[in-house]
Amino acid sequence: GAVVSQHPSRVICKSGTSVKIECRSLDFQATTMFWYRQFPKKSLMLMATSNEGSKATYEQGVEKDKFLINHASLTLSTLTVTSAHPEDSSFYICSANSPGQGANNEQFFGPGTRLTVL
């Protein structure tokens, strides 16, 4: 149980285009979802926290107009990278949790999405 999926797993796009990444909790309802970005050989950097039906809370330094997060249902959150540039190329990972699922505040992570902006 407690599986989180991401789609797509890999995307290559041209500079200036927008890319949408989906994060789904497949077998549980996620009250909270998190979005991370990870550069090679680096740790995960929290970008934002989203709760279903409310605006996401962005970490300091993360542009909310560039990284649009929508958490429209308890099983789906989307991250849209708008007007992507090569420096946005990274590994994007989502996670979800829900009371009663797993250990205390246990996060269930998606497999990640590799974004390459040409």
Next chain:
Amino acid sequence: LAKTTQPISMDSYEGQEVNITCSHNNIATNDYITWYQQFPSQGPRFIIQGYKTKVTNEVASLFIPADRKSSTLSLPRVSLSDTAVYYCLVGVGNNNDMRFGAGTRLTVKP
């Protein structure tokens, strides 16, 4: 927000026991300690969680001293497939606690 400090990297050999220590000096009373494992190009996965003393599951043990200012993840008899980055996180049901530290890159050699 409890900050964590771990060794950047560790090397070990197959069959050895590996202990990775995490320091969290300003841990709060309600905070739990959770360890995650991450393989390259994958999302992290939960290993173990504890609050105090010792916790053991099928893959690891977690030792937490009485003052809870540190914790040690113990991996018995590691294999090559245990080569990964290990992160400790400290927090409770507060969304703002989901910030990762640098993690420990464990390399298991044959």
